[in-house]
Amino acid sequence: MCELDVVHGLPDDCQCAEVEDLFNRFGKVDYVFIPPRNLRRTEPGFIKFWSPEHAKAALHASQSGAVTLHNNRLHCEYHRSKAARPMQVDGGSTSSTRPLDPPPPPANPAWAQNAAWGNMQPLAEVDRYAELLRKKVSDVKEQLKSVVAASVLEQAKIFSSERTQSQHRAGPLAIQRPTAARRSEGIFLEFSCWDPEAKDHSLIDPVEVPIYSLAISAALEAMRRMPIVLDGDVSECNDDAEWECVDTDATSVRADRSADRSADRSAAWGKIIGHGLRSAQFHSTLSGELMVCLAYQDARLKYLKKGEVLPEEDGNTFETSSQGQTWKAAAAEFKALLHQGVEAAGVQGSKIDVIGRWKRRRLVLGRDFVQESFALEDGRTLTYHQPEGQFSNPNASCEVHCLNWLCQQAKEAVAQTRTSRSSSPVLLELHSGGGNNTVALAPTFQEVRAVEINRILAEAAEENLKMNNIKSIRCTRNTRVVRADAAEIDVATYTGCHIVLVDPPRAGLDEKTRETVARMDQILYVSCNPLALASDLEYLREGFQVVSLAIFDMFPYTSHCECAVRVQRKPAQIERHPNRAAAGRKTWLIVPLFFTILGALYALWKKRVRRRKAGLG
Ligand SMILES: C[S@@+](CC[C@H](N)C(=O)[O-])C[C@H]1O[C@@H](n2cnc3c(N)ncnc32)[C@H](O)[C@@H]1O
Structure with missing residues (x-):
């Protein structure tokens, strides 16, 4: 590794990616840093090359005036000393990027040996994606072969994922203090996730394993290099350490923001953001949004009973307390740097929201949801609010395939039901979450009765139905979300339904839900666990x-x-196992018969009474 400082010439409007492209022609660049716009004239940027030879070539070219960007000559020097790095002096480093494609060789050989994504394979496996998928498909078919006919297995549709940057959810990722060696490379914190095989935390390097979306990878990388000061021994999760408000208040953070960005200022917000920080969660969208949730440990809250308040909350809410205000001011700084880091990585116009979470307390900078949009094959673009911390599928482009497949299968299910039942199609949807499938499928049905146990998701689903104008489409205006346990829905919820969609958690269906499902003629089943699916x-x-x-x-x-199947009642079973609605039709025959017999008995009785009155016996 060898670093060059770009001591002057960086144009005000240049981007990290451009600088990287410019220097890549001299050899492989590991890392580019450019200072924030207002500091570009006083602070150097730097470029880290994998090989000293390549750095030397770039240095000579710049000294002979051959390296220009936007007509500015860039002048480089060998990096002076680690301590002189702008990031360490001022902490305002924001625009940085590392090449994501193609990935560089591992910076630290030890990482290459780690299963860096828990049970995920190392990056080297990206080249073997097709082979790994073939193996996975063959395993799934093996698990299903006793319950799915060979011809159906053979014709199964396989939807692959993007090989890189496919995951739009990351975390919670534990925050760790970097080693001294990594700190000297400008890394202020590390992310790790639990590796069940190694039974240990594995460090995550967003560059070496670019499985996360570009926005998340860029945010991880930007955060690692921000001057966030972690307190306590986070790697040992010393949660009982006394948590106190950091010795910096909101006004000092805000005041520093205006004019002279000093080392003190960055230290101030970095201390506040790092204080008690234990983990982070990231949620991005195809629509270019990013939500970052920072989770904090505050030992004082651990022992606080429900309803009791912290001293600084006396007469305040958590949001208006000194702690809340201080955190929000620091989070605004953090958000601005995150924004620059994400933009520098090429995610333009991204919208970022930051949330802080403590036990029973939460602070939101912006919104507490992301707005996703999916373009379906039938020309519709659906938009969804996905609330913070709630379920949504992590692989957004794969999810679009799933919605397209479900829409097509739902149409076939409706066509089949029409021929066998000649009734208007009503869908019973269990485990509807935030209405992901509900919104997509509603126009295919006369009515959808969606059931979801989680209040926040049930409310999000209602909102998503409104946002996509489902309620105003005449044929589907009866679509509604019932907040209930799928195992305990009442007869009214499923009477008249012949088609059901289930999308249960990993465990699959419970006994009662199985019974409900077995009343239907057509079953659409989405599963994240082929073994549970096989059992159902x-x-x-x-x-x-x-x-x-x-x-x-x-x-x-x-x-x-994820697997999905369409299951239909065997033709001979439709009459043998009528569902409740069919049983209902029989009830209509029994009830008049009952009253006819009752009427006849009454008439007989009345006749006898009259005869007795007439003295006839
Ligand atoms: C795999 S998610 C699917 C969500 C949704 N279909 C989607 O695609 O976003 C499973 C959902 O089932 C819900 N759930 C779990 N147990 C349930 C139950 N007993 N009754 C109703 N919903 C349940 C969870 O809250 C979660 O939203």
Whole structure:
């Protein structure tokens, strides 16, 4: 490794990616840093090359005036000393990028040996994606072969994932203090995740394993290089350490913001953001949004009973308390730097929201949801609010495949039901979450009855239905979300439904939900666990058959995937196992018969009474 400082010439409007492209022609660049716009004339940028030879070539070229950007000559020098790095002096370093494609060789050989993504394979496996997917598909088919006919397995639709940058959710990732060696490279914090195989935390390097979306990778990388000061021994999670408000208040953070950005200022916000910080979660969208949630440990809150308040909350809410105000001011600084880091990596116009979470307390800078949009094959663009900390599928482009497949299968299910039942199609949707499938499928049905147990998701689903004008489409205006346990829905919720969609958690269906599902003629089943799916299909096997199967590689480089099947009642079973609605039709025959018999008995009784009155016996 060898570093050059760009001591002058960086144009005000240049981007990291451009500088990187410019210097890449001399050899492989590991890292580029450019100072924030207002500091560009006083602070150097720097470029780290993998090889000293390449750095030397770039240095000579710049000294002979051959390196220009936007007509500015860039003048480089060998990096003076680690301590003189702008990031360490001022902490205002914001625009930095590392090449994501193609990935550089591992900076630290030890990382290459780690399964850096928990049970995910190392980056080297990206080249083997097709082979890994083939293996996964073959494993899934093996798991399903006792419950799915060979012809259906053979015709299964396979939807692959993007090989890199496919995951739009990351975390919670534990925050760790870097080693001294990494600190000297300008790394202020590390992210790690639990590796169940190694039974240890594995460090995450967003560059070496670019599985996360570009926005998340860039945010991880920007955060690692921000001057965030971690207190306590975070690697040992010393959570009982007394947590106190940091010795900096909101006004000092804000005042420093205006004119002279000093080392003190960055130290101030970096201390506040790092104080008690234990983990971070990231949620990005195809629509270019990013939500970062920082989770904090505050030992004082651990022992606080429900309803009790912290001293600084006396007469305040957490938001208006000194701690809340201080954190929000620091988070604004953090957000601005994150924004620059993400833009520098090439995510233009991104919208970033930051949330801080403590036990029973939360501070939101911006919004507490992201707005995703999915363009479907049928020309519709659907928008969704995905609330912070709630379920949403992590692989957004794979999710679009899943919605397209479901829409097509739902149409076929409706067509089949019309021929066998001649009734208007009503969909019972269990485990509807935030209405992801509900919104996409609603126009295919006369009515959708969606059931979700989680209040926040049920509310989000209602909102998503409104946002996509589902309620105003005449044929689907009856679509509604019921907040309930799928196992405890009442008869009214499923009466008249012949088609059901289930998308349960990993455990699959419970006994009661299985019974509800078995009343239907057509079942759409989305599963993130083929073994649970196989077990539920086994339960349905006598009366039903699987007619289509799709496999979505929602979690590439892991052994997990998403499967979906359409299951239909075997023709001979429709009369033998009528559902409640059919039973209802029989009830209409029994009830008049009952009253007719009752009427006849009454008439007989009345006749006898009259005869007795008339003295006839
Ligand atoms: C795999 S997620 C699917 C969510 C949604 N279909 C989607 O695609 O976004 C499973 C959902 O089932 C919900 N759930 C879990 N147990 C449930 C139950 N007993 N009754 C109703 N919903 C349940 C969870 O809250 C979660 O939203």
